Amino acid sequence: MRARVLGGALLALVAAGVLTGCSAPAPAPTVTVFATATPTPDPTVTAALPQSTATVFVPVPEATVTFTPNDVPVIPETAFAVDNGAVPGATGEPATNGAGEIIxxxxxxxxxxxxxxxxxxxxxxxxxxxxxxVAGAGEAVYIGNVINLDANSLG
Structure with missing residues (x-):
């Protein structure tokens, strides 16, 4: 019986070998390859800068300016007219009073x-x-206007 058991075992081994030999080989595992790009630096162009022709000015300290005001003009309260003679811009004849004063x-x-x-x-x-x-600073005088020249009266 032993021979039978051994023969059955042998037959099982041969059947297993035949069955494994008939089967297709196991597929090779799938390999995924990742390509990593190595960055290359941009080309650098080195150019000589043009020479400056600008003139450099050194700052000058500000000057101190002192103002001296003019004396205030003295305008007399009364002024007596004296005829200095006709001039361009004043060619008419003045009127006088009985004493000969220009009025x-x-x-x-x-x-x-x-x-x-x-x-x-x-x-x-x-x-x-x-x-x-007389309006303004005297710009508006018209032909025929009478200008008072008597300091003792207002026109």
Whole structure:
């Protein structure tokens, strides 16, 4: 019986070998390959910079400026007209009172308030105070306007 058992075992081994020999070989395992890119640096171009032709200025310390105000002009409260003669811008004839003092001047074509003040030796500001009816700084005088030149009265 022993021979039978041995024969059965042998037969089982042969059958197992035949069956394994007939089967397809086991497939090879799948291999995945990852390619990692190695970064290459950008090419560097080294160029010589142009030489500067700029002029460099050294800062200068600021100068100290001292202002001395002018003396305040003295404008007399009263001014007496003195005829210095006709000048361009004041060519008319002044009117006088019985004592021969100049009291008024009538504006004629081409006259200006400034020139009238100069002709009669009266500061413009004083002449403006004597003639409150003259607008602005005396720019608006018209032919036929009567300008007061009497320091004792307002026009």
């Amino acid at each position: 008024t001047y009538t504006v004629v074509a081409g006259d200006s308030f400034f020139d009238i003040a100069q002709r009669f030796g009266i500061p413009v500001q004083q002449l403006l105070r004597m003639n409150p009816g």
